[in-house]
Amino acid sequence: xxxxxxxxxxxxxxxxxxxxxxxxxxxxxxxxxxxxxxxxxxxxxxxxxxxxxxxxxxxxxxxxxxxxxxxxxxxxxxxxxxxxxxxxxxxxxxxxxxxxxxxxxxxxxxxxxxxxxxxxxxxxxxxxxxxxxxxxxxxxxxxxxxxxxxxxxxxxxxxxxxxxxxxxxxxxxxxxxxxxxxxxxxxxxxxxxxxxxxxxxxxxxxxxxxxxxxxxxxxxxxxxxxxxxxxxxxxxxxxxxxxxxxxxxxxxxxxxxxxxxxxxxxxxxxxxxxxxxxxxxxxxxxxxxxxxxxxxxxxxxxxxxxxxxxxxxxxxxxxxxxxxxxxxxxxxxxxxxxxxxxxxxxxxxxxxxxxxxxxxxxxxxxxxxxxxxxxxxxxxxxxxxxxxxxxxxxxxxxxxxxxxxxxxxxxxxxxxx
Numbered sequence: 540x541x542x543x544x545x546x547x548x549x550x551x552x553x554x555x556x557x558x559x560x561x562x563x564x565x566x567x568x569x570x571x572x573x574x575x576x577x578x579x580x581x582x583x584x585x586x587x588x589x590x591x592x593x594x595x596x597x598x599x600x601x602x603x604x605x606x607x608x609x610x611x612x613x614x615x616x617x618x619x620x621x622x623x624x625x626x627x628x629x630x631x632x633x634x635x636x637x638x639x640x641x642x643x644x645x646x647x648x649x650x651x652x653x654x655x656x657x658x659x660x661x662x663x664x665x666x667x668x669x670x671x672x673x674x675x676x677x678x679x680x681x682x683x684x685x686x687x688x689x690x691x692x693x694x695x696x697x698x699x700x701x702x703x704x705x706x707x708x709x710x711x712x713x714x715x716x717x718x719x720x721x722x723x724x725x726x727x728x729x730x731x732x733x734x735x736x737x738x739x740x741x742x743x744x745x746x747x748x749x750x751x752x753x754x755x756x757x758x759x760x761x762x763x764x765x766x767x768x769x770x771x772x773x774x775x776x777x778x779x780x781x782x783x784x785x786x787x788x789x790x791x792x793x794x795x796x797x798x799x800x801x802x803x804x805x806x807x808x809x810x811x812x813x814x815x816x817x818x819x820x821x822x823x824x825x826x827x828x829x830x831x832x833x834x835x836x837x838x839x840x841x842x843x844x845x846x847x848x849x850x851x852x853x854x855x856x857x858x859x860x861x862x863x864x865x866x867x868x869x870x871x872x873x874x875x876x877x878x879x880x881x882x883x884x885x886x887x888x889x890x891x892x893x894x895x896x897x898x899x900x901x902x903x904x905x906x907x908x909x910x911x912x913x914x915x916x917x918x919x920x921x922x923x924x925x926x927x928x929x930x931x932x933x934x935x936x937x938x939x940x941x942x943x944x945x946x947x948x949x950x951x952x953x954x955x956x
Contacts, residue, residue: 552577556829563679571672571832571886572925575918578836590838600834604827605670605890606768606782607761611824612674612691613786618794620688621787628689631868632696635885638860639666643853647912650849656712657905660898663704664909665853665916667697669888670783672921675828677884680928686877689869690884698890699777703729705894709901733771733780740767740781741788742795761823779890832921835892839914846908850915854923857916861885862943876931878944883927887917 555577559570581588621628643662647653673694677687744763767785768778788795865882895913899906 552829552833553826556825560825571676571828571921574829574832575836575921578833579839579918580836581833582837583839588837590834600827600830602893603765604831605779606764607820607827608674608824609670609695609779609783610760610764610786611820612670612695613783614790616688616691616787616790617684618787618791620684621692624685624689624692627868627870628692628696631689631864631881632693632700634868635693635861635864636666636697636700638864639857639885642856642860646853646856647849650852651845651908653905653908656708657903657909660705660708660903661909661912663701663708664891664894664913665857665887665920667701667887667890668694668885669891670694670698670779672886672888672924673884675824676886676928677880680880682877682880683874686873686881690881695780695783699729699733699780701890701894702777702779705897709897709903712901712903729777730780732774733777734784736767736771736776737781737784738788738795741785741792744785745789745792760820831888835888835917835921838892839918840911843911846911847915850912851919853912854916854919857885857920858883858923858927866944875944879931880928882944883924883931885920886924887913887920891917 556570556574559573562573563570582590640659640662643665644655644658647658647661648655651658668690670691674691677690682690740763744760748759764782764785768782770778771781772778862882865878869878869881891913895910895917896906898909903909
């Protein structure tokens with residue numbers, strides 16, 4: 540394969556990505572929608588590029604995207620904001636996640652007559668929201684800090700819930716045995732271990748950084764994050780949560796120092812990234828997002844119209860049940876624009892696409908159906924999410940949301956400007 544056209548193409552995509560990002564800033568039309576369409580045209584439509592061409596680099600690249608985006612998102616979260624929104628965040632996560640699983644399972648059973656286990660697996664996979672989509676997107680939409688925190692934490696939590704629950708169900712399928720006690724124990728353990736290691740890693744890195752010159756290099760943080768993620772995943776827990784908590788810890792070292800000070804002296808000080816480091820991470824996240832969504836577009840298939848119809852139906856219903864989940868979870872003082880964005884912010888992404896292939900890899904009979912249906916839902920969720928963000932900023936459509944969220948804070952138009 541000639542390398543020159545590929546290098547040329549990569550350069551064009553980088554420039555195009557910056558142009559689309561500027562378009563989003565000016566028009567509220569999400570750049571990820573265009574990136575997804577580019578992937579669709581290059582892959583399934585024209586057949587110029589396939590995910591197989593990337594080999595093992597495709598999944599590795601996708602995982603790196605998730606790690607860096609989670610870390611960078613966590614770095615900008617403050618403990619005070621997390622504590623103040625914990626109740627709302629946990630309520631929204633449980634209501635939306637459990638509602639999505641129940642509704643999707645029911646619809647798949649009615650629509651396809653599939654095995655209940657197949658419907659349940661598909662429901663688990665698509666119940667979460669994608670931090671690789673949500674975190675960069677909400678930062679550009681002018682939401683309050685508390686609203687951004689709720690959506691960022693919810694997306695990370697639901698990702699982990701989907702991963703752990705699917706692994707438990709697959710294990711139960713292979714062993715022909717399911718234990719609620721074991722499932723709960725595994726789920727809680729995955730969170731706790733990842734959180735503790737993420738905190739310990741953040742404190743350790745801040746201490747070592749002062750003593751070892753290498754840790755002040757610009758690539759030291761990504762290297763440490765990759766080590767932390769890989770270690771946690773190898774021992775069977777959530778590297779995604781560890782990466783998020785590591786970022787939160789580095790952004791809140793003063794807070795953790797206050798917690799540990801009654802017991803022992805913690806010789807750390809708050810780390811502030813230099814302008815160069817902030818610019819570096821901003822560009823890294825931008826490049827990863829650009830190529831990630833094109834890769835997702837490349838991975839979508841159009842083999843079965845019936846499966847695509849199912850994907851569209853499930854996606855529409857997921858957006859419908861999101862409205863009451865937000866309505867009952869979010870404080871009434873929250874601006875209506877923020878609440879409206881929360882009500883449409885359930886795009887699927889990296890974890891969903893990765894989980895889609897797991898039943899097939901494990902030899903599950905309906906694995907191909909689950910994978911194709913999931914890819915359809917990923918596609919429609921991102922398209923609908925992008926369109927709704929545009930529509931709730933327009934007067935005609937926003938009247939619907941103004942009525943639905945009439946008891947919330949200021950008018951929709953105040954946050955959208």
